[in-house]
Amino acid sequence: MSGGSALFGLKALRQKWELIPLVGILGTACIGATAYSIYAVATKSDVRVNKTKAVAPWEEVNPNVPQKLLTLNQKYAENAELEALRKEIGSYKC
Template identity: 50%
Template structure:
């Protein structure tokens, strides 16, 4: 019962606090655009640095 309660709690936690978990796909077709790069998305992050990839940023600017 402890494992089931833990799984239920983690599912609810992920559903309401993580930006990569979505329910309504029609409301925002590109949810990855709203992810904050400064906020870690993993449970445990060790020395992770985010920096934009220049080629991807150029492609993104051209497609919008």
Template identity: 50%
Template sequence: MNTNFFHIIKSKKELIPLVGVVSFAAVGAVAFSAYSLFSKSDVIINKTGNPEPWETIDPTRPQKLLTIHQKWKPIEELENVRKLTK
């Protein structure tokens, strides 16, 4: 199969940019998936270890890939509900 693929690429040179773009997109998708898996808090693999992982998120650390002038302040009503339920 490997020699067949290279034979097709050698005989049809117009496929080289297509193979390059598709390969670049595939590598980018895998890289971003790995980045999200290991660095984002909203991606959860083990649900049994911590049933409420959103409670441990640091609100001062941005969770988005790009954050512009985002300010965080606690909502008083939600803080009161959180205190009552614990």
């Protein structure tokens, strides 16, 4: 391609300056979407990348250990019906 006008690149933006806001907005949107995807994978507990671990994080919570910072007048006891149901169903695997 010799001598023709460039369709892409900085030369096209110099010739068609009205495209600069469009390129800026689309570039910002793409960078934001990529950054949020990386943030979600790194920090969210419901996003699982490694599916070899069959147990979900909420299944590993011990009901006998308080999880709150401050608990007033609350006793943790095992629920017999829930334990019976877990034994009947068994462990699930993804």
